[in-house]
Amino acid sequence: MNIQEHLAKVSQYFSPKVIGEVNDVYVKVAKIKGEDIPWHNHANEDEAFFILDGELLFEEEGRDPFMMKKGDFYVVKKAVNHRVSSAKECQIMLIENKSTAHTGEVDAPITKSIQDQLD
Amino acid sequence: MNIQEHLAKVSQYFSPKVIGEVNDVYVKVAKIKGEDIPWHNHANEDEAFFILDGELLFEEEGRDPFMMKKGDFYVVKKAVNHRVSSAKECQIMLIENKSTAHTGEVDAPITKSIQDQLD
Numbered sequence: 038m039n040i041q042e043h044l045a046k047v048s049q050y051f052s053p054k055v056i057g058e059v060n061d062v063y064v065k066v067a068k069i070k071g072e073d074i075p076w077h078n079h080a081n082e083d084e085a086f087f088i089l090d091g092e093l094l095f096e097e098e099g100r101d102p103f104m105m106k107k108g109d110f111y112v113v114k115k116a117v118n119h120r121v122s123s124a125k126e127c128q129i130m131l132i133e134n135k136s137t138a139h140t141g142e143v144d145a146p147i148t149k150s151i152q153d154q155l156d
Numbered sequence: 157m158n159i160q161e162h163l164a165k166v167s168q169y170f171s172p173k174v175i176g177e178v179n180d181v182y183v184k185v186a187k188i189k190g191e192d193i194p195w196h197n198h199a200n201e202d203e204a205f206f207i208l209d210g211e212l213l214f215e216e217e218g219r220d221p222f223m224m225k226k227g228d229f230y231v232v233k234k235a236v237n238h239r240v241s242s243a244k245e246c247q248i249m250l251i252e253n254k255s256t257a258h259t260g261e262v263d264a265p266i267t268k269s270i271q272d273q274l275d
Contacts, residue, residue, distance in 0.1 A: 059253075061181075
């Protein structure tokens, strides 16, 4: 299925949706607009970001903030605090372990369960 | 890093290059042109294909061949025989377990070691 069809079905910001299962990993798409994602980390899990459209401000502990643009690919390593935000809508692909909670241990207003991401 | 920069460094067809490590998974880019990939499967591992540019003819045992186009995403499940080919250059992203041999158990002329894919 085309990624655009998957994205068309995403009606909420900060609400990742699983588009594929590759062994222990979920591939997801999400739309980001605003600053609702809290600082968080994933103690034991790396997380990959691929920008499908728009721009994503990436903040990561220990380095300067950087702007990710369409086609940019970045992996935040396990246990590293980070957050992402976007002034305008940004469309992303995520590659995460099935066990990864998208806001880490932080229970934020935007936090979604894995079940919600599979629906 | 932008995916275009990664792709610019790929000088050979059928020669996947690792662009990121996400726990037990490698994310790779590759360029496909021709029909050099043999039928193969990965006994224990799913494999995801995402088309970055061009078109990829996907043949999979048990279903009709289908053409993947830019933005199409597809996961071939473990143990399912498949092969991909392209008349013109096609640029793809792959999501594979680190243990996945890109031509499965088949040792083809184009088969590359994981070390070669990391160089």
